[in-house]
Amino acid sequence: MFSPLLQMFRPKAEPRPLPSVPPGTRWYAVGDVHGRLDLFDAIREAIEADDSASPPAATTVVLLGDLVDRGPDSAGVVARARDWQTRRSVRLLSGNHEEMFLDSLEDIGVMRHFLRHGGRETALSYGIPRAEYDQASLEELQAMLNRAVPAADIAFLNAASNYLIAGDYLFVHAGIAPDVPLEEQKPHHLRWIREPFLEHDAPHTHFVIHGHTITEDVDERANRTGIDTGAYRTGVLTALVLEGTARRLIQAVERNGAVTIEREAYAA
Template sequence: MLSSLRRLFRSNTPAPVIAAVPAGTRYYAVGDIHGQRALFDALLDAIAQDDTARTPADTRIVLLGDLVDRGPDSAGVIARARQLQAERPTTLLAGNHEEMFLSAFEDTGMLRHFLRHGGRETVMSYGVKRKEYDNATLDELQDIMHKVIPEEDRAFVAAFDTHHLAGDYLFVHAGIAPGVPLEQQKRHHLMWIREEFITYDAPHEHMIVHGHTISAEVDARANRIGIDTGAYNTGRLTALALEGTSRRTIQAVRGEDGTITIETETLCP
C-alpha cells in the first residue's frame, strides 16, 4: 500500500533548481533609467555602499537598457554610465529606446517614432531649447541632433551588448523568445519582446533578469525577474543584487517633496 501511494504521488518533474551567480561574484542589475540622472546617482551611491559593507567579491553592475528618453536628463545618464564603466566592471545592455535613438539620426520614420516615445526629452537634454525644437521640421531636427549630440555618445551607445550571462542568470533588456536557444535569439526579441515572454510560465534555460515591462513592484516569477519599476513615472528606480542564491533589491525612491531615499528588501536570503 505504501509503495502504491509513493508511486501515485511521485512526480516526473525535477525539483526546481535555485538559480545562482558564480561563487565569489556579486551582481547588481539596474532597471530602466530613462533619463532619471538624480535617481541613477542615488542608486549608484547606495550600490557602492552596499558592496563596500559586504565580503569582498568580484562585483559587476549590469544596466539593463533604456538609459535614454522620457526623463529630463538622458545626456547626463549617458555621461554617468560612461564614467561608471571607467570606474568599475560594468555591462551596458541595449534597450529598444537605444535602438530608436541610434536609428533616428538617419531614418526620419524612426525619428518620428523616437520623438513620440520620449526622444524629445533626450534631444532637449543636450541643450536644445523648446522653441527651437518646436519650430524645427523632422529634417531640421536630424541636423540638430547631429550637431548637438557628440559622436562619442553615439559610439558609446552603439557598443552596448544585447545580453550578459552569469551562472544560472541571463540578463537582457526585454526578454527572450520562449523555447529558442540563446545563440538563436534575435536581437529584436532581446530588446522588444513583451507579451509572448511575459505570459510564458514554463522554465527557460536560464533565470531571466529583465526590464522593459513596467510593474509597480519587482516582478519575481519562477522563470524571470522583472525590475523595471517605471522610474520616469513612479520615481522608483530598482537594482537587483545577486550573490550566490540570494536576491535583494535596492531602490532609489523620489518622494513628493523631491527628496530621494533608499529602500532595501531581501527576496531570497
C-alpha cells in the same frame, strides 16, 4: 490513467535548484532609468556603498537598457554611465529606446517614432533650445541632434550588448522568445518582446533578469524577474543584487522631491 492510490506513491519531482551566479562574484542589475538622473545618481551611490560594505567579490553592474527618453536628463544619465564604466565593471545592454535613439540619427522615419516615444525629452536634454525644437522640421531636428550628441555617447551606446550571462542567469533588456536557442534570438526579441515571453511559465535555459515592461512592484516569477518599476513615471528605480543563490533589492525612491534608498532581502 493512474488511480488516486497509485498517484499517492508516485515519486515527487525534485525541486528545481535555485539559480546562482558564479562563486566569488556579485552582480547588480539596474532597471530602466529613462532619463532620471536624480534616481540614477542615488542608486549608483547606494551600489558603491553596498559593495564597499559587503565581503570582497568580483563585482559587475549591469544596466538593463533604456537609459534614455521620457525622463528629463537622458544626456546626464548617459554621461554618468560612461564615467562610471571608467571606474568599475559596468556593462550596458541595449534597450529598444537606445535602438530608436541611434537609428533616428540616420533615419527620418525612425526619428518621427523616436520623438513620439520620449525622444523630445532626450533632444532637449542635449541642449537643443525648446523654441528651436518647436519650430524645426524633422530634418532640421535630426541635424540638430547629430550636432548635439557627443561622439563618445554614440560610441558608448553602440557598444552595448544584447544580453549577458552570469552563471544560471541571463540579463537582457526585454526578454527572449520562448523555446528559441539563445544564439538564434533576434535583436528585436531581446529589445522589444513582451508576449509570449511574459506569460511563458516553463523554465528557460537560464533564469531571466529583464526590464522593459513596467510593473508596480518587482515582477518575480518562477523563470524570470522583471525590475522595470517605471522610474520616469513612478519615481522608483530598482537594482537587483545577486550573490550566490541570494537575491536582494536596492531601490532609489523619490517622494515629494526627496530621494531615499530602500533595501530589502527576499527569498527566491
